[in-house]
Amino acid sequence: MTRTTAVEPRLNDALVIELAACLSADRVHTDHLERALYGRDASLMRGDAGVVCFPRTTAEVQAAVRVALRHGRAIVPRGSGTGLAGGAVPVQQPVLIVTTKMVDVEVDLANRVAWVQPGVINLDLTRQLRPLGFHFAPDPSSQQSCSLGGNVANNSGGPHCLAYGVTSAHIVAIEVVLPDGELAMLGGLGADPDGYDLRGAFVGSEGCLGIATRIAVRLTPNPPAVNTLLADFVEPAHAAAAVSAIIAAGVVPAAIEMMDQRITQAVEAFVGAGYPTDAGAILLVEVDGLPSGVAAETAIIEQVCREQGARSVRIAADEAERMLLWKGRKTAFGAVARVKPNYYLHDTVVPRTKLLDVLQQVYAIAERHELIVMNVFHAGDGNLHPLLVFDAAEPGILERVHAAGEQIVRASLEAGGVLSGEHGIGLEKQSFMAWQFTQPDLDAQARLRDAFDPHARFNPGKVLPAGSRCGDLAHLDAQHRDRLLADGVWV
Amino acid sequence: MKLPLVEQDLASCVSCGLCLPHCPTFRVTGEERYSPRGRIEAIRQVHIGNEPADASFIDMMDSCVQCRGCETACPSAVPFGRLMEAARQGLAEHTRYQPWYRRVGYRTLSHHRLVLVGSRLIALAQRLHLVPSRRLGLPDRLPLRATALRAVLAPAGAPRVWLHTGCVMDAWQRDVHSAALAVLRVMGVAVSLPKRTRAAGCCGALANHGGLVGIAREQAAATMRSFPGEDIVLVDSAGCGAQLKDVGHLLDTDDARRFSARVMDIHEWLAEHLDRLPPAPGPRPAHSVAVQDPCHLRHVQRAHLPVRRVLAPYLNLVELDDDGLCCGAGGAYSLLQPELAGQIRNRKLEAISHCGAAMVASANPGCSMHLAAAGLVVRHPVQLLAEALGLLDG
Ligand SMILES: Cc1cc2nc3c(=O)[nH]c(=O)nc-3n(C[C@H](O)[C@H](O)[C@H](O)COP(=O)(O)OP(=O)(O)OC[C@H]3O[C@@H](n4cnc5c(N)ncnc54)[C@H](O)[C@@H]3O)c2cc1C
Ligand code: SF4
Ligand code: SF4
Numbered sequence: 001m002t003r004t005t006a007v008e009p010r011l012n013d014a015l016v017i018e019l020a021a022c023l024s025a026d027r028v029h030t031d032h033l034e035r036a037l038y039g040r041d042a043s044l045m046r047g048d049a050g051v052v053c054f055p056r057t058t059a060e061v062q063a064a065v066r067v068a069l070r071h072g073r074a075i076v077p078r079g080s081g082t083g084l085a086g087g088a089v090p091v092q093q094p095v096l097i098v099t100t101k102m103v104d105v106e107v108d109l110a111n112r113v114a115w116v117q118p119g120v121i122n123l124d125l126t127r128q129l130r131p132l133g134f135h136f137a138p139d140p141s142s143q144q145s146c147s148l149g150g151n152v153a154n155n156s157g158g159p160h161c162l163a164y165g166v167t168s169a170h171i172v173a174i175e176v177v178l179p180d181g182e183l184a185m186l187g188g189l190g191a192d193p194d195g196y197d198l199r200g201a202f203v204g205s206e207g208c209l210g211i212a213t214r215i216a217v218r219l220t221p222n223p224p225a226v227n228t229l230l231a232d233f234v235e236p237a238h239a240a241a242a243v244s245a246i247i248a249a250g251v252v253p254a255a256i257e258m259m260d261q262r263i264t265q266a267v268e269a270f271v272g273a274g275y276p277t278d279a280g281a282i283l284l285v286e287v288d289g290l291p292s293g294v295a296a297e298t299a300i301i302e303q304v305c306r307e308q309g310a311r312s313v314r315i316a317a318d319e320a321e322r323m324l325l326w327k328g329r330k331t332a333f334g335a336v337a338r339v340k341p342n343y344y345l346h347d348t349v350v351p352r353t354k355l356l357d358v359l360q361q362v363y364a365i366a367e368r369h370e371l372i373v374m375n376v377f378h379a380g381d382g383n384l385h386p387l388l389v390f391d392a393a394e395p396g397i398l399e400r401v402h403a404a405g406e407q408i409v410r411a412s413l414e415a416g417g418v419l420s421g422e423h424g425i426g427l428e429k430q431s432f433m434a435w436q437f438t439q440p441d442l443d444a445q446a447r448l449r450d451a452f453d454p455h456a457r458f459n460p461g462k463v464l465p466a467g468s469r470c471g472d473l474a475h476l477d478a479q480h481r482d483r484l485l486a487d488g489v490w491v
Numbered sequence: 492m493k494l495p496l497v498e499q500d501l502a503s504c505v506s507c508g509l510c511l512p513h514c515p516t517f518r519v520t521g522e523e524r525y526s527p528r529g530r531i532e533a534i535r536q537v538h539i540g541n542e543p544a545d546a547s548f549i550d551m552m553d554s555c556v557q558c559r560g561c562e563t564a565c566p567s568a569v570p571f572g573r574l575m576e577a578a579r580q581g582l583a584e585h586t587r588y589q590p591w592y593r594r595v596g597y598r599t600l601s602h603h604r605l606v607l608v609g610s611r612l613i614a615l616a617q618r619l620h621l622v623p624s625r626r627l628g629l630p631d632r633l634p635l636r637a638t639a640l641r642a643v644l645a646p647a648g649a650p651r652v653w654l655h656t657g658c659v660m661d662a663w664q665r666d667v668h669s670a671a672l673a674v675l676r677v678m679g680v681a682v683s684l685p686k687r688t689r690a691a692g693c694c695g696a697l698a699n700h701g702g703l704v705g706i707a708r709e710q711a712a713a714t715m716r717s718f719p720g721e722d723i724v725l726v727d728s729a730g731c732g733a734q735l736k737d738v739g740h741l742l743d744t745d746d747a748r749r750f751s752a753r754v755m756d757i758h759e760w761l762a763e764h765l766d767r768l769p770p771a772p773g774p775r776p777a778h779s780v781a782v783q784d785p786c787h788l789r790h791v792q793r794a795h796l797p798v799r800r801v802l803a804p805y806l807n808l809v810e811l812d813d814d815g816l817c818c819g820a821g822g823a824y825s826l827l828q829p830e831l832a833g834q835i836r837n838r839k840l841e842a843i844s845h846c847g848a849a850m851v852a853s854a855n856p857g858c859s860m861h862l863a864a865a866g867l868v869v870r871h872p873v874q875l876l877a878e879a880l881g882l883l884d885g
Contacts, residue, residue: 127812334567337504
């Protein structure tokens with residue numbers, strides 16, 4: 001493990017003084033211990049946050065970006081720090097711009113949008129919209145904590161994105177502070193704003209193209225009726241077959257989630273939702289819409305599950321039971337710590353038809369590396385989340401975990417899948433980029449980035465591996481990953 | 492600095508951040524240093540990473556309300572309360588974190604006469620407008636005199652219980668105990684009151700939260716001894732109840748564990764004996780009552796639902812839409828961290844004003860004082876029950 005040796009920022013540094021003048025002294029922090037707290041997100045990576053800033057307004061973000069630029073410092077945006085790919089982990093002792101104090105919401109019912117500041121928590125927004133009859137559709141499992149700025153940056157998905165689409169489908173316009181400190185409005189409230197769809201380019205840009213300071217999110221009407229079903233299978237294979245059969249039957253549920261036995265057991269210990277802990281796999285399926293349609297689809301799904309060998313199908317009797325069933329799914333990542341203190345995961349997406357095949361390979365890979373793997377995932381769209389759980393204190397285990405992780409990624413890509421469904425590439429998965437994209441693809445992405453941020457000040461060292469640009473000959477190989485990690489970062 | 496903690500507890504935090512919105516201090520600041528995940532990381536940095544336990548670290552620890560909302564929210568079952576107590580114990584043992592006057596203050600709570608006399612002096616000073624009560628978070632008018640409590644007799648064969656009367660609560664809110672006794676009397680229950688031996692009375696919760704484990708142990712042991720026998724010990728203060736249920740862990744003896752197993756929050760017990768409660772004599776009041784869950788009832792004892800079961804037959808209850816977020820009272824917290832406590836309370840006031848209730852039911856003296864100081868009408872659920880049963884007239 002190495003730790004950065006760069007100079008400690010001090011309160012009387014010009015950088016800090018200027019930042020404090022733009023914000024206020026109490027919202028610019030350099031305390032050593034506090035910087036350590038901001039050194040990590042929900043991934044396993046770590047860095048050193050140089051200076052931590054908490055702006056409240058767009059103007060303050062702009063001013064902070066300009067100060068950082070003047071001093072040649074990198075800038076890393078951060079929301080709630082629930083990212084799983086190290087996207088908000090500071091590299092190069094940056095000016096860390098934390099959005100958690102930017103939490104204003106303005107609802108514009110006439111245009112069916114809400115303008116939100118980036119620090120607004122996803123679930124808070126949905127709750128605020130509830131009395132108006134609307135919600136924000138993307139519901140990552142981290143929804144109670146993650147910020148909308150983070151959702152935009154990672155183009156996050158969630159169980160209900162199967163029917164409703166991921167974040168990009170719900171973002172109408174974004175006000176962005178660009179890497180040169182200028183303000184731009186990407187997209188707009190009109191049906192089809194003129195010019196290139198830069199809004200689309202920004203969603204999913206993982207903090208590399210600028211900072212979103214105001215976001216116009218689409219309001220989705222709350223469905224009049226909802227049903228949640230829990231189907232219990234002895235064999236994971238039967239559960240996977242049921243997923244395909246449901247969709248083949250012409251039903252597109254709002255969500256289809258699958259959990260294997262290990263994760264079901266871990267979660268049940270936390271929520272006590274009555275999940276069958278002896279099941280090989282369970283499916284959580286939700287349908288919504290008009291009451292008559294919901295009733296009909298519920299009947300079809302129940303029948304299909306039984307035909308595919310479900311031991312039982314439980315339908316949530318009321319809202320409280322429904323919330324409890326979902327709580328289990330949504331806290332699954334956290335609950336794994338009941339088994340081992342650390343986890344590492346990928347979120348590759350594979351074609352639904354290959355789901356079972358890849359799942360079996362995942363179990364085999366884990367077994368080969370003597371690791372415990374737990375599977376909980378968005379089965380409806382083939383987005384896997386194989387959680388490798390381990391105790392980092394065990395010598396040599398990290399190597400095994402990474403090796404297994406790589407093989408899982410390879411197996412997914414070979415099955416025709418993609419690298420990340422929703423968590424982003426960040427710091428953690430960039431070395432795999434070359435496995436999915438050809439050199440011209442990577443080069444095109446690098447050029448887009450350069451167009452926004454020619455001096456590579458924004459979230460440097462993230463997403464695109466060194467060597468993405470044509471003419472940059474560094475050869476990418478997983479064994480060299482450690483060298484590619486920016487200074488001051490350890491895994 | 493090595494802190495007296497279990498390293499496995501530290502390792503169980505996976506840094507997922509799911510606890511963040513359930514932490515009152517994170518909610519009002521948005522800062523990681525005032526969040527459970529941040530505090531755990533800070534403890535880790537000090538305990539394992541050799542960071543100094545400096546003023547910044549102390550601030551991170553001190554600003555924690557110890558509401559343990561993060562514990563019920565944490566899917567990894569991180570025992571945050573234990574970690575925070577260990578951090579404060581380490582600070583109290585190795586630094587000047589707890590100055591002498593606070594140590595003396597906590598010890599005074601064991602001397603019930605002193606507590607009563609002190610309380611009357613403050614009450615007198617209030618009448619003479621010598622103390623800024625609201626700013627100090629004190630009730631507007633502390634009682635000058637309080638009617639003596641009397642044990643309740645019942646025929647042989649009736650259920651027998653103890654009622655824990657405590658230290659500050661007995662001085663400031665004895666009418667809650669009176670209401671509890673009145674309710675238990677109509678239920679035909681025999682109630683004994685603890686003998687005031689030396690050092691008995693204070694359960695030790697305040698000292699324990701301050702990291703003064705030695706004082707807390709003495710106080711808990713003395714209180715435990717004032718409840719001999721096997722009868723259930725009922726507690727009508729959520730904070731004291733949480734502490735008394737934890738005496739087994741604190742003292743780590745078989746006696747203490749047996750004692751802790753006898754402790755029940757009064758609402759838990761009432762909810763198990765609903766059949767003994769008579770119907771309301773009059774019509775159901777039209778106004779609604781908001782149930783505010785004290786953290787030590789909801790997050791620590793996890794016994795907040797019985798309050799509803801007990802009151803629902805008599806009153807229109809409404810729920811607050813804030814996931815049981817802390818109100819900021821936190822024992823002595825509102826005195827020691829007035830600024831954060833005030834901001835946290837503002838959120839609670841907002842939630843209460845949304846729900847449209849005329850009054851608030853709160854089962855903990857600290858919370859009710861903290862909320863009353865902001866101008867709300869706050870009653871203990873047992874008082875509301877006694878009133879609904881027509882027991883408080885005259
Ligand atoms: C338990 C758990 C469950 C999860 N479940 C899901 C899931 O179901 N689906 C899913 O998609 N993800 C999931 N995630 C991952 C994560 O929660 C999401 O990626 C989330 O959107 C990150 O939001 P955040 O506010 O925490 O962002 P952070 O972690 O703070 O940042 C993430 C990235 O966004 C950038 N960023 C943050 N704010 C801005 C801004 N204003 N402008 C520009 N860039 C910005 C950062 O630089 C970083 O690259 C889960 C995570 C956890 C811990
Ligand atoms: S305390 Fe629990 S909920 Fe909070 S970050 Fe740690 S593991 Fe997650
Ligand atoms: S005990 Fe309460 S104040 Fe302290 S970290 Fe947990 S949630 Fe926050």
